[in-house]
Amino acid sequence: MKRIRLFAAAALILLCxxxxxxxxxxxxxxxxxxxxxxGSADLSDQKEFLSGIDAxxxxxxxxxxxxxxxxxxSVCDTLAEGLFRYAEFFExxxxxxxxxxxKGSYGLGVLSKGVLLQDEVWTLPSDEEQDxxxxxxxxxxxxxxxxxxxxxxxxxxxxxxQVRAEQLEAVNEILAENSGEYQIVTGDFNxxxxxxxxxxxxFQAVNTEEAPLETYHGDDWDxxxxxxxxxxxxxxxxxxxxxxxxxxxxxxxxxxxxxxxxAE
Numbered sequence: 001m002k003r004i005r006l007f008a009a010a011a012l013i014l015l016c017x018x019x020x021x022x023x024x025x026x027x028x029x030x031x032x033x034x035x036x037x038x039g040s041a042d043l044s045d046q047k048e049f050l051s052g053i054d055a056x057x058x059x060x061x062x063x064x065x066x067x068x069x070x071x072x073x074s075v076c077d078t079l080a081e082g083l084f085r086y087a088e089f090f091e092x093x094x095x096x097x098x099x100x101x102x103k104g105s106y107g108l109g110v111l112s113k114g115v116l117l118q119d120e121v122w123t124l125p126s127d128e129e130q131d132x133x134x135x136x137x138x139x140x141x142x143x144x145x146x147x148x149x150x151x152x153x154x155x156x157x158x159x160x161x162q163v164r165a166e167q168l169e170a171v172n173e174i175l176a177e178n179s180g181e182y183q184i185v186t187g188d189f190n191x192x193x194x195x196x197x198x199x200x201x202x203f204q205a206v207n208t209e210e211a212p213l214e215t216y217h218g219d220d221w222d223x224x225x226x227x228x229x230x231x232x233x234x235x236x237x238x239x240x241x242x243x244x245x246x247x248x249x250x251x252x253x254x255x256x257x258x259x260x261x262x263a264e
Contacts, residue, residue, distance in 0.1 A: 028238055028258045029144055030054060033186035033227050035061040035155070035250035036079075038106075039069030043078050046247045050079055053243055055254060057142060058084075059153035059186030060109035067095045067104030076109035084111040090121055090138045092155070108136065108153050114144030122174060124154070125166040132159050137171055147259055150183045158190035168199040175200065180263055183232040188250065192223050203230040206240045206255045213242050218249040227253045234260045 032055040036046060050058075063075045070078075080087035092107035110116070117140075124135040135157055142149045154171065157163045175183060179202070191197065194209045207213045207228040214224035227250055231237065240255040 026145060028256050029149070030056045030254065030256045031151075031184055031186065031229055032058040032243075032252050032254045033061075033153075033188070033229055034058060034252040035188045035227060035248060036063060036075065037248040037250065038062050038064035038075050039067070040249065041247040043070065043073070043075065046245075047079050047083070049243075049245045049247050049252075050083060053252060053254060055111075056144065057110065057112040057114060057149075057151060058252075059151070060111065061153070061155040061188045063089060063107060063109035064095070065089050065091070065105040065107070067106070070104075072104070076111065080111045084113055086110075086112045086114075086116045088116060088119065088140065090119075090136060090153075092136050093134045108138050108155060110138070110140050110151065110153060112140070112142055112151075114142045114149070117141045117143055117148075122170070124156070124170055125163065126157070127160060127163050130160060130163075132157055132163065135167060137174060139174075147182060150178045150181050152183065152185040152187075154185065154187035154189075156187065156190045161192065164190065165196070165199065168196065172200050175203070180234075181232070182234055182259060182262070184235070184257070185230040186228075188227050190226055194225060194228075197228065197230065200230055202233060204233070204237070205230050206237060207253065213240065213253060215242055215251045215253050216249065217251065226250070229253060229255050231257055234262050236260055 064070045066072050076087040076089045090108045091105040094102045095104040097103045120139045122137045126132045137154045140151045142151050212225050215227040216224045236258040238256040243252040
């Protein structure tokens with residue numbers, strides 16, 4: 001498991017003019033996860049959809065940075081402008097052309113109204129023999145309403161159940177490093193069974209077997225509950241909903257959480 005430490009000051013983009021005026025202090029935060037399926041829809045349509053989503057922070061999967069499929073722009077910056085003060089993109093792998101030249105990047109992103117103070121990226125386990133798509137876990141420490149939230153985002157492998165289990169085991173070890181802090185994990189988990197998420201110890205899921213929320217509307221995967229938000233025990237789920245959209249093959253999953261008192 002490769003570990004890379006980055007610092008947000010060099011990578012974050014402050015989006016001036018975003019909808020970030022005064023908001024009264026509150027003890028809840030609205031979190032979303034969305035696989036945007038970059039290149040499948042016009043970014044302006046996706047942005048219009050997001051404008052109707054009252055989220056404080058969003059984890060994006062399948063975001064692209066300056067590829068031909070998105071007309072050379074940054075998906076994260078474009079979607080964030082006017083809606084979120086901060087946007088950050090994390091590269092999972094470079095997008096190469098037929099001549100072996102890099103023509104942009106593919107990966108994960110975060111859009112946030114709260115300040116992104118620092119970040120970290122881990123390369124998750126894979127299987128070199130299968131030549132699987134590289135997968136990463138990202139973390140942003142977020143300052144929001146006077147509290148610090150450790151916000152993780154991921155997109156796990158769909159090709160191999162054992163590899164995905166190893167990835168979840170690695171994620172569990174990483175989450176334990178910030179045990180006791182407010183923690184949220186968003187992502188497209190590509191799971192076949194929601195019970196796979198039991199590997200993340202001490203975390204509860206929004207999308208569960210008891211209350212399944214179907215977010216994937218493609219026809220190439222049996223399970224439709226691929227997207228999820230997991231949260232630590234010092235957060236309380238207030239409500240959750242699926243926000244349908246035809247601008248991606250995934251609907252957006254939105255949940256509101258209440259901050260509880262952290263253990264001493």
